[in-house]
Amino acid sequence: MNPIALPLLALSMSTDAFAVAICKGASLKNPRFFEALRMGLIFGLIEAITPLIGWLIGNIAAPYVDVWGHWIAFALLVVLGLHMFYEGLNPCREEIEQPSRHSFFKIALTAFGTSIDAMAVGASLAFSEVNIFLAAGLIGLATTVMVTLGVMLGRVVGSLFGQKAECIGGLTLIAVGVWILSGKF
Template structure:
């Protein structure tokens, strides 16, 4: 058999595997996008609701709360930076809905803070 014909036959036979791999990857990306997008859209509203309910209690102590949070964050960063680390390399695997959701919430904290800030300056969301 001609080598070029053999190469074309091999390529033609592997296109279904390629298409399956692309669709599998796209499905995972779509799932991740939906989870991250939904949580990113909801966190400013959640932050605004939390801010509205807590604003009367927090206004007198807001500067001390911010100070305590920043000190705690700084101390934690120093601790994490100075402790010896033993990193393990793990192979990628399909993430559970809970892990993806928690990651999305972690990356959306800034949006929640914006919602809280809007509640404190009495913006009607």
């Protein structure tokens, strides 16, 4: 594999997580850097593990991941997006009730939804001469950085748009799910 291809692959694997991180950051009440880093590390770890799983499964799972992976990611992101959109429309919700951090389960579920494509990439890397541990590490590192930056950018978006940012974030999650389903990620 071309030496430039691996870092580009890592960046491309983290773009969907970056978009989701902006939404997550916008839905938080004034997220701090350590919360953004926590989310980045959770996303990055999951995004690094999934290509390893895909690589290990290789030929056996490649058709399954290719066929069902987009549907799983789509369903997870649409459900989370609809929930976020509903929460943004809730008129009873005051700014004070905005959480200062997301639960590990919500973050991990979202991260898994955005990393299904990395599993398929891992399965395809099983057929090329690539150091899978280097590839997975670069994907995890790129995702950690992109998600951390995305959450902090979402902080700005959230302060500008307030509760509407959560509606926008929910619609963005749904759009990412549709985009994954269409095979563009």
